[in-house]
Amino acid sequence: xxxxxxxxxxxxxxxxxxxxxxxxxxxxxxxxxxxxxxxxxxxxxxxxxxxxxxxxxxxxxxxxxxxxxxxxxxxxxxxxxxxxxxxxxxxxxxxxxxxxxxxxxxxxxxxxxxxxxxxxxxxxxxxxxxxxxxxxxxxxxxxxxxxxxxxxxxxxxxxxxxxxxxxxxxxxxxxxxxxxxxxxxxxxxxxxxxxxxxxxxxxxxxxxxxxxxxxxxxxxxxxxxxxxxxxxxxxxxxxxxxxxxxxxxxxxxxxxxxxxxxxxxxxxxxxxxxxxxxxxxxxxxxxxxxxxxxxxxxxxxxxxxxxxxxxxxxxxxxxxxxxxxxxxxxxxxxxxxxxxxxxxxxxxxxxxxxxxxxxxxxxxxxxxxxxxxxxxxxxxxxxxxxxxxxxxxxxxxxxxxxxxxxxxxxxxxxxxxxxxxxxxxxxxxxxxxxxxxxxxxxxxxxxxxxxxxxx
Amino acid sequence: xxxxxxxxxxxxxxxxxxxxxxxxxxxxxxxxxxxxxxxxxxxxxxxxxxxxxxxxxxxxxxxxxxxxxxxxxxxxxxxxxxxxxxxxxxxxxxxxxxxx
Numbered sequence: 001x002x003x004x005x006x007x008x009x010x011x012x013x014x015x016x017x018x019x020x021x022x023x024x025x026x027x028x029x030x031x032x033x034x035x036x037x038x039x040x041x042x043x044x045x046x047x048x049x050x051x052x053x054x055x056x057x058x059x060x061x062x063x064x065x066x067x068x069x070x071x072x073x074x075x076x077x078x079x080x081x082x083x084x085x086x087x088x089x090x091x092x093x094x095x096x097x098x099x100x101x102x103x104x105x106x107x108x109x110x111x112x113x114x115x116x117x118x119x120x121x122x123x124x125x126x127x128x129x130x131x132x133x134x135x136x137x138x139x140x141x142x143x144x145x146x147x148x149x150x151x152x153x154x155x156x157x158x159x160x161x162x163x164x165x166x167x168x169x170x171x172x173x174x175x176x177x178x179x180x181x182x183x184x185x186x187x188x189x190x191x192x193x194x195x196x197x198x199x200x201x202x203x204x205x206x207x208x209x210x211x212x213x214x215x216x217x218x219x220x221x222x223x224x225x226x227x228x229x230x231x232x233x234x235x236x237x238x239x240x241x242x243x244x245x246x247x248x249x250x251x252x253x254x255x256x257x258x259x260x261x262x263x264x265x266x267x268x269x270x271x272x273x274x275x276x277x278x279x280x281x282x283x284x285x286x287x288x289x290x291x292x293x294x295x296x297x298x299x300x301x302x303x304x305x306x307x308x309x310x311x312x313x314x315x316x317x318x319x320x321x322x323x324x325x326x327x328x329x330x331x332x333x334x335x336x337x338x339x340x341x342x343x344x345x346x347x348x349x350x351x352x353x354x355x356x357x358x359x360x361x362x363x364x365x366x367x368x369x370x371x372x373x374x375x376x377x378x379x380x381x382x383x384x385x386x387x388x389x390x391x392x393x394x395x396x397x398x399x400x401x402x403x404x405x406x407x408x409x410x411x412x413x414x415x416x417x418x419x420x421x422x423x424x425x426x427x428x429x430x431x432x433x434x435x436x437x438x439x440x441x442x443x444x445x446x447x448x449x450x451x452x453x454x455x
Numbered sequence: 456x457x458x459x460x461x462x463x464x465x466x467x468x469x470x471x472x473x474x475x476x477x478x479x480x481x482x483x484x485x486x487x488x489x490x491x492x493x494x495x496x497x498x499x500x501x502x503x504x505x506x507x508x509x510x511x512x513x514x515x516x517x518x519x520x521x522x523x524x525x526x527x528x529x530x531x532x533x534x535x536x537x538x539x540x541x542x543x544x545x546x547x548x549x550x551x552x553x554x555x
Contacts, residue, residue, distance in 0.1 A: 052470050139516075142517070155461065378506045410519065445524070
């Protein structure tokens, strides 16, 4: 086919994956449109504070400062030189037939594309703990963003709960910044963590850095805990009830709790573009299906934590690969990829180790008392979710219609995995047999006024 | 006054002060604060839950959970974690009286 005009390529997300994809396309002489919700590029991991803040990248990103700075400088230069179009503070709220509906400050505009690269990232994978609807319960990512982008701690006395690399990292960052961190409670046991030793040893420097951070937490850190209940008063969180690895009851007063069990891929847009999904047993979630380059078919490419939870380094590589796949599908010359594919395989091995060392707390979720809230948006209880299985069987979308879990303002981002676990237990099947919520546009709330046109 | 609320400022405290109104009272934020930071540095809630008795104060801070939409005296609601506070903003933790 002879090209009559330059292909229009849209990239959603300006984190490490989106930035590398954009730069690779620009190198090949194309002019991508990059749509992102941030005020500047960097994504959540390399998020930049607003103008007027003075901490250096070294203070903000620690040992990752060089990588962060390189990505920021690269992207800003390409945007300044007009070699790409950067739509800042803009959300893609729907896709339909090669068109993106983009909500920005001026309302909704339609951007047409020939090829689409989705680099939508991930958010915290959270599990309900009784009382987690109380004010002062945040995700671990929220605690990190507050510190990084605003220089604040979200409470005066903090307890962090969950499992995964972010638990230790956020704890160490808050302690270093001078916050009062009362406890860092890991639901994974030391034994579980040691089982992944050889996989984690595939990135010795990263693994070692994690252990050093862990050491800085000192006796605040406890492995193998059981989380019982978040106690609250009228203004919010007052204490956490938990049991240590030896089964002893503990009560830790606090006014803020950060929680997270690793990450959950953000897949709403991939779903709306018609991507196939497969259930990943190790990550315990549905992930979009692509080839090793990130091709999902129909001119859609996926990169970064929105498709494979490999972290920022993996996202940079995956962003390059998705762009190369896109270029080769357009019949254009593209840089070689074998070194990138090798690196990605090593990161994948490490990430599988993390998934094994810091697992999703399925038993804790299944044991939730009936009165515990599962959906924080609309305060849907575990009882209502369990009862939906009695009427609708163990199927995700029937559960949604019957109990309203997943129908609230977060659109299931923070309740789906737990709700599916509960219904699977009730129906006596595996979580993947329950299926997943159908994605619905708009994937972000949009005011009606945004769709009105003058005249 | 700056640390009279739920959150604690640990760094970047040398920014210019910026007055805004919270529930009819004059408050002070710092230039570059998000609406969420500004409101929670001066108070304990962003809004009340529509489905339970508890106040809400945001959850993800990355525009994904939509827990932090707040009312203004006039004009559209704002997502507090992704909107920067502007001088003279009139924010409220309850819906305006005109809301049905």
